[in-house]
Amino acid sequence: MLSIKNLHAKIDDKNILNGINLEVKAGEVHAIMGPNGSGKSTLASVIAGKEEYEVTDGDIYINGESIEELSAEERAHKGIFLSFQYPVEIPGVSVTNFIKTAINETRKAKGEKEMPAKEMLKLLKDKSSLLEIDRKFLSRSINDGFSGGEKKRNEIFQMAMLEPSIAILDETDSGLDIDALRIVANGVNKLKSSKNAVILITHYQRLLDYIIPDYVHVLHNGKIVKSGTKELAIELEEKGYDWIKEEVKN
Amino acid sequence: MDLKEKLVSSFIAFENQVDIDSYVHDIRTEAIKSFEDSGFPTKKNEAWKYTSLKQVLEPDYSIFPRQNKALEYAKIEKYLIDDIDSYKIIFVDGKYSSHLSETTHEGMDICLMSSVLNKPKYASVIENYFNKAVKKDGISDLNTAFSKEGAFIHIPKNKYVEKPIQIIHFSSGNESSLMLQPRNLIIVDENSQLQIIERHQNLSENEVLTNSVTEIFVNPKSIVDYYKIQNDNKQASLIDTTSIVQERSSVCTLHTFSFGGKLTRNNLTFSQNGEHIESIMKGITIIEDKQHVDHNTLVHHIKPNCESHQDYKGIFDDKSTGVFNGTVVVEKEAQKTNAFQANNNVLLSDKASINTKPQLEIFADDVKCSHGCTIGQLDKNALFYLKSRGIPEKEAKALLMYGFANNVMQSVKIPELKKRITNIIANKLGVKIGFNL
Ligand SMILES: Nc1ncnc2c1ncn2[C@@H]1O[C@H](COP(=O)(O)OP(=O)(O)O)[C@@H](O)[C@H]1O
Numbered sequence: 001m002l003s004i005k006n007l008h009a010k011i012d013d014k015n016i017l018n019g020i021n022l023e024v025k026a027g028e029v030h031a032i033m034g035p036n037g038s039g040k041s042t043l044a045s046v047i048a049g050k051e052e053y054e055v056t057d058g059d060i061y062i063n064g065e066s067i068e069e070l071s072a073e074e075r076a077h078k079g080i081f082l083s084f085q086y087p088v089e090i091p092g093v094s095v096t097n098f099i100k101t102a103i104n105e106t107r108k109a110k111g112e113k114e115m116p117a118k119e120m121l122k123l124l125k126d127k128s129s130l131l132e133i134d135r136k137f138l139s140r141s142i143n144d145g146f147s148g149g150e151k152k153r154n155e156i157f158q159m160a161m162l163e164p165s166i167a168i169l170d171e172t173d174s175g176l177d178i179d180a181l182r183i184v185a186n187g188v189n190k191l192k193s194s195k196n197a198v199i200l201i202t203h204y205q206r207l208l209d210y211i212i213p214d215y216v217h218v219l220h221n222g223k224i225v226k227s228g229t230k231e232l233a234i235e236l237e238e239k240g241y242d243w244i245k246e247e248v249k250n
Numbered sequence: 251m252d253l254k255e256k257l258v259s260s261f262i263a264f265e266n267q268v269d270i271d272s273y274v275h276d277i278r279t280e281a282i283k284s285f286e287d288s289g290f291p292t293k294k295n296e297a298w299k300y301t302s303l304k305q306v307l308e309p310d311y312s313i314f315p316r317q318n319k320a321l322e323y324a325k326i327e328k329y330l331i332d333d334i335d336s337y338k339i340i341f342v343d344g345k346y347s348s349h350l351s352e353t354t355h356e357g358m359d360i361c362l363m364s365s366v367l368n369k370p371k372y373a374s375v376i377e378n379y380f381n382k383a384v385k386k387d388g389i390s391d392l393n394t395a396f397s398k399e400g401a402f403i404h405i406p407k408n409k410y411v412e413k414p415i416q417i418i419h420f421s422s423g424n425e426s427s428l429m430l431q432p433r434n435l436i437i438v439d440e441n442s443q444l445q446i447i448e449r450h451q452n453l454s455e456n457e458v459l460t461n462s463v464t465e466i467f468v469n470p471k472s473i474v475d476y477y478k479i480q481n482d483n484k485q486a487s488l489i490d491t492t493s494i495v496q497e498r499s500s501v502c503t504l505h506t507f508s509f510g511g512k513l514t515r516n517n518l519t520f521s522q523n524g525e526h527i528e529s530i531m532k533g534i535t536i537i538e539d540k541q542h543v544d545h546n547t548l549v550h551h552i553k554p555n556c557e558s559h560q561d562y563k564g565i566f567d568d569k570s571t572g573v574f575n576g577t578v579v580v581e582k583e584a585q586k587t588n589a590f591q592a593n594n595n596v597l598l599s600d601k602a603s604i605n606t607k608p609q610l611e612i613f614a615d616d617v618k619c620s621h622g623c624t625i626g627q628l629d630k631n632a633l634f635y636l637k638s639r640g641i642p643e644k645e646a647k648a649l650l651m652y653g654f655a656n657n658v659m660q661s662v663k664i665p666e667l668k669k670r671i672t673n674i675i676a677n678k679l680g681v682k683i684g685f686n687l
């Protein structure tokens with residue numbers, strides 16, 4: 001489904017990703033862990049098509065097709081979704097208007113008709129209750145004055161509305177208290193199917209108790225230096241990253 | 251012969267066509283003398299430092315347009331907010347068009363300047379109000395000298411005028427270049443309520459210069475909402491002087507939507523003549539190409555316990571230029587004044603520019619005054635955020651601009667007007683949006 005081959009990327013002459021290889025198949029959950037500054041968010045942004053980063057080598061494929069030339073919106077139309085580590089505040093644009101526009105623009109791009117208002121309303125209702133979001137919340141400006149937890153929940157709400165085939169959740173667990181974490185994890189699990197895939201970027205294995213990954217990768221200096229299963233995450237939680245850094249050195 | 255000479259030498263001929271005997275005659279005569287002395291403002295004049303009229307004054311304007319051709323309703327319909335019940339005062343090439351208009355004298359006067367200027371019945375109103383609000387300068391003197399036609403609105407006390415009034419000045423293209431000088435007088439007596447929508451529209455590719463003056467008197471406890479739609483074509487220039495005098499416990503809100511025209515200059519003044527007055531000025535400017543919009547505002551706080559709020563947003567693309575020059579004067583007597591002023595701008599191109607200059611002159615010591623101005627670009631991270639959700643670049647930019655301007659839209663009280671303005675903005679930005687702000 002998603003295939004990353006020898007991906008190198010830089011910004012302002014600073015190399016951040018140094019040869020990433022990753023294969024994600026439909027139905028899988030991958031966790032990407034790694035110390036601060038190792039390049040996790042950069043990887044997520046490059047997959048989502050942030051133009052500030054320059055891909056200097058390698059490529060990203062969706063269902064066998066290179067997405068190198070595609071803009072962020074075209075990638076979204078292909079089913080890529082990024083839950084931002086730091087969701088952006090957009091004063092003056094309500095969550096509802098934003099999500100309606102996103103859904104209908106995606107439909108338009110696929111040559112489909114706009115979603116009928118009634119259907120949209122029902123979808124908004126269903127998904128907001130899935131994530132236990134108050135309806136009043138939807139008429140507020142996007143992320144404007146939201147608490148850290150509200151922002152993250154709003155990201156997953158958008159994911160639920162857009163039903164992406166590849167969802168990348170960048171530290172969605174940070175800033176969530178245990179109840180919110182459970183709600184968000186429950187939401188993600190409900191959205192998971194054999195047809196889509198999830199990439200979880202996280203520091204803590206806490207989230208992985210709720211969303212069980214099939215694979216765990218460790219990113220260090222812009223490279224995946226170790227891959228394993230859930231047990232690797234537990235080991236990282238206990239021992240930290242230093243032993244991996246040591247292993248890499250040797 | 252330049253435009254000034256032409257105007258001055260045409261004055262006698264103009265006066266001969268109108269009522270020499272009226273009270274206004276002396277005012278006109280004095281005004282043409284003042285204009286002859288001062289002429290058009292130049293960039294040497296501090297208040298006109300960033301707005302040059304030089305190019306706008308070049309064409310050989312007709313100042314007495316020929317009899318206008320009758321316009322069909324179908325041709326102008328789209329410039330009206332036609333899905334609301336409203337009074338309409340419509341002019342074509344400076345002349346009143348009765349078949350397009352809907353006026354009244356029943357219980358209130360919603361009619362024409364020309365029909366009251368020399369009627370004895372209105373003599374005292376004219377003497378009390380005409381030319382009493384406007385700040386005298388070259389440009390308003392010129393209008394005063396040639397004042398003859400425009401809207402005259404007088405609302406008696408305790409009257410809630412349900413239907414908004416639309417005042418629209420069309421130019422048909424009948425003249426190869428045309429100068430218009432509409433003069434509006436609006437008086438709202440105690441405890442009444444009124445909504446007005448004003449627009450100037452050039453229907454051809456011929457040059458039009460409009461020098462408009464509007465005086466508004468908001469008497470005690472009255473509420474006036476005034477909306478200016480400035481969305482003209484690139485051959486049209488507008489100098490709009492609007493002077494508002496408010497009395498005790500009145501509220502006046504004025505929105506200016508500046509979306510187009512070659513050159514637009516707004517001279518807006520509020521004078522607060524009583525206590526507990528609220529004056530609200532809001533504006534959205536979205537322009538491109540080489541368009542120019544200048545907002546020159548003055549709020550004069552004379553009495554204690556009053557408020558003024560100014561919120562102007564500007565979005566400038568290509569080589570367009572903007573000016574915001576907002577002055578707030580708080581007199582010594584005007585204690586407990588709250589005066590706020592904000593001017594936020596987004597430059598979409600590195601060739602666009604904005605000159606913004608807030609000026610506070612405060613002589614009272616117990617006041618709350620603030621001003622803030624910002625100039626920035628569209629937030630790249632916000633743009634990526636929207637795009638990553640599948641919203642294409644153009645639509646994403648539009649959404650950000652909507653968000654930016656939304657604050658101002660929220661205070662538009664006529665839903666159909668709000669919808670219309672949303673559509674104008676969408677059209678300008680070349681997008682279709684599936685919701686209303
Ligand atoms: N826009 C940027 N400009 C400059 N440096 C950046 C930018 N984005 C990321 N970096 C740098 O790249 C490295 C990786 O950052 P990031 O991908 O955010 O790491 P992580 O998400 O793993 O903490 C860091 O050293 C960071 O400072």
Ligand SMILES: [Mg+2]
Pocket residue numbers: 040041042085171
């Ligand atoms: Mg990160």
